[in-house]
Amino acid sequence: MSHQTSKDFLKLLKNPDFIDGIYNYCDSWCERCGFTEKCMNFAMRKYKTPAHDDTGDSLSDVFRQTTDLIKQVIEDKGLSWEEVVNQADTQPLTRDPHQEADKHRNVINAREYTRLYGSFLREEQGFMKGKGVEFQNELNKGALSVEEAEEALSQIEDAFEVINWYQSLIYIKIRNACQLFFEENLSDFMTDFYNGKAKLTLISIDRSIAAWLVLQVHFPEKVNKITEILLQLEKLRQYIEKDFPNARKFVRPGFDK
Ligand code: SF4
Structure with missing residues (x-):
């Protein structure tokens, strides 16, 4: 399989057939699910095909690309990645x-x-x-x-x-x-x-x-x-x-x- 780029990954995420957030409330039993074609989570798992995995870096590619996308969204909001990480570390918790x-x-x-x-x-x-x-x-x-x-x-x-x-x-x-x-x-x-x-x-x-x-x-x-x-x-x-x-x-x- 040819190397998949961030653009391919973005295209995958933007499939209009996906039902927004369906995977948040499912039982993760994909074998018995009637919505595999409408599920981004399922598509992302397929993205990591065995052939792709042969390169040994498919999973880390996907994580790196996801992290890049999140960073992009944060920067688009006028924040820096470091600011967000520091905020998360310093916010006081009144209860755990x-x-x-x-x-x-x-x-x-x-x-x-x-x-x-x-x-x-x-x-x-x-x-x-x-x-x-x-x-x-x-x-x-x-x-x-x-x-x-x-x-x-x-x-x-x-x-x-x-x-x-x-x-x-x-x-x-x-x-x-x-x-x-x-x-x-x-x-x-x-x-x-x-x-x-x-x-x-x-x-x-x-x-x-x-x-x-x-x-x-x-x-x-x-x-x-x-x-x-x-x-x-x-x-x-x-x-x-x-x-x-x-x-x-x-x-x-x-x-x-
Ligand atoms: S395909 Fe799998 S992850 Fe997606 S909604 Fe169905 S059970 Fe959940």
Whole structure:
């Protein structure tokens, strides 16, 4: 591939088909996303093709070009890069949003969900294998058709994928929303931004709850542990809806309109 210049990169960023900011409120699951053609983030990842990477400097090129563009924007506003960096270093903080976020009940409960999820996986390592054996026995007895077994396995596999994908997202996004919530003098854009992150967390919880319910149907013997996890997710969902009352109303570009 020929060397791509800053101009190519700018052209890529200015594609009119992109939906502005769609990647800010998505679940980053590009494999399952219907908006890849409209997403600048996705296009930027494609920009780093393996062939381009062979040169060994694709990533640093992209970062350098991005930094150059940011510097250009700052200079266009009549500021210097150094002034902006120094301002960021010297602005006094009356409270630390990171620390406040770490103590927030949403973050604590999201962390607890991650712990429950990890402990479920650790303690129940053999149960999927057991399910395979159970299906095989039922197939042998004629109690289950091949199609039914395949359908059940596909549901279980999908439920695990969904749970795995969203479990880290839930913690990361709600922590991000809580941290922004504690920042001072937020613009309307940033207020919308944290509501969008809270909404993404709620959607992640909704999908995770649905997936755990699928597991509960297929693994009735695990009902106690799964119920504990479901209760944790439900508690978190209710706290977030209370603490971020505008989150559900936030319209995510592309996804909600
Ligand atoms: S909007 Fe879709 S394509 Fe873009 S980063 Fe998010 S999941 Fe990936």
